Amino acid sequence: MVRNTPKIPKKKEVCSRLEAGSGSMAYTAKVGPSILSSDLSQLGRECERMMECGADYLHLDVMDGHFVPNITFGHPMVERLRRCIGPDPFFDMHMMVSRPEQWVKPMAAAGANQYTFHLEATTNPGSLIKEIRESGMKVGLAIKPGTTVEELAPWAGQIDMALVMTVEPGFGGQKFMEDMMPKVSWLRSQFPSLDIEVDGGVGPDSIYRCAEAGANMIVSGSAVVSSDDPRSVIALLKNVVMEAIQKRSLDR
């Protein structure tokens, strides 16, 4: 797919943009359960349960049966969920869809907070980023395991979050791909203030590698949702990431 790419921004440019935007260079540890593995007939209740157990945000997986071989839900469900759960929980929409441009406005109207699209799904990331921002949402940019991090880098100065997939998108409950960690480390070294999310097979066994590599936004589906004690799993994931962030700041 031919993509219109800008030059890779220098570290300093990204930092000053983020400093200007947020007043701080610090990124924080956040855990966002993916509700894909939960009982979707009880979506509202499941989301409330996750927030009560200490989730920082909710990661909502939208699949269109075309970009990935699975179907979940779309903006009408998100709108209902927003009404049911209230204005506070942050909705990170993971848009595994072939035409991400199509759903920006409907998702914004439905109450989404962040629109994370796949780089592989568009020929014009720049105009999509602009449109998402103009719709009042934060911008996330995701890459599948086969996409290099260098392809994402030119956009890093314009996005709020980079999502490094640690499984092939489409299904929950898959095995964590440790060989994606160099992508996270590279992004963290080049863009020290960027929010970096990992998604797929992340749980108590794999969190140490994610945290050490530099991920700070942790999506966890089956490990959290299917646990007898989701509160403890969320707390563990968050603590491991917080400690890694602290260590990194002391090493600087």
Ligand SMILES: O=C(CO)[C@@H](O)[C@H](O)COP(=O)(O)O
């Ligand atoms: O986007 C996806 C899968 O495509 C993820 O959000 C998964 O749903 C996470 O679930 P686990 O792999 O943690 O079970």
Ligand SMILES: [Fe+2]
């Ligand atoms: Fe996801």
